[in-house]
Amino acid sequence: MIVWREKFRALLLHFLVTAAVAAVAAAVIFFVWFPDPFQAMMGGTKLFLLISACDLALGPLISLVIYNSKKSRRELITDYSIVGAVQLAALVYGVLSIADARPVYVAFVGTRFEVVAASDLTDENLQAGRDPYRTRPKWGPELIATQMPTDVKERNDLLFSALAGKDIQAQPRYYVPYETAKEELKRRAQPMEALYKHHPEAKQLVQAAKLAVPESELRWLPIQGRGFWTVLLDANGGPPLAYLPLDPYDS
Structure with a gap:
């Protein structure tokens, strides 16, 4: 029984x-x-x-x-x-x-941010990187910037590598500290009006984020993970303040 x-x-x-x-x-x-x-x-x-x-x-x-x-x-x-x-x-x-x-780096790549997963980085690419970017961070994603090479041949190699699926964010040899991209960030970041024009619902998401920075000082850029989101920045090119579950390209 x-x-x-x-x-x-x-x-x-x-x-x-x-x-x-x-x-x-x-x-x-x-x-x-x-x-x-x-x-x-x-x-x-x-x-x-x-x-x-x-x-x-x-x-x-x-x-x-x-x-x-x-x-x-x-x-x-x-x-x-x-x-x-x-x-x-x-x-x-x-x-x-x-x-x-898991995300190991959040990389600024000139016109947007890219979330780099651990699987995006091969051991070979890591070995070619510079310290401290030769490992996959174990304690959460680190914020970095990327720097395009000045050599023409290297630029062409990078272009072909990107076409093969290995863009600059997956190659640690081009990683630089985030702070070095401050001026580029200030130049590339978009005003909030441009986002609100195509996505009026973004205003509610920004208000819900309750940021300490005045809205007039906010800027935005796209960020790509498994899809596109929107990252909010201050006008001085500082680190990300918030991430909105909003695809800025989806209009």
Whole structure:
């Protein structure tokens, strides 16, 4: 005779343990790798929900099948060790996949910002970079700028590389400190009126952001992650103040 109360108790306990492990992974993913708003911009939330939903659903459901109070302690330990190992392997694989998709740099590339994912940078490209841009940051994305080469041949090589899918933001050899692009940022950043003209709804998003900078001092540029958003800056070329879930090119 099947004792469903015992099976559901085992399912609940299994679910709570799985949820606790998933919560630890979520803390790393959402507070370190994908700080707000990059979890939405880069799809980190969807990836984690997909992985954790499978882990939370499939693992505990197996308890309904394998748990039986008539089994010996050794049998239960063996069964749950196998299930736990499979769950842990699946979770580790999922977390490593999310780690590859995490943003490591936010790069100003002249007319826009680009979010660079860990998987966008090859080891070869990193080795060709200059310190401190020879590693993939582990504690959230770092803000940088890029500098076009002055050599004509190198510019042509970069053009062909971009056509092959490796644009300047994926090549650390062209990374420079963000502060060095201040004047270029001041020149390239657009007035808010240009954004409001095509996207009147942007005004509400700006007001909701509750920025300390007066609206008259705000500027904007596009930023590309898994799609286009809008980044708000001050008129002096400072670091980003806010990110709006608005595609400025979508008119």
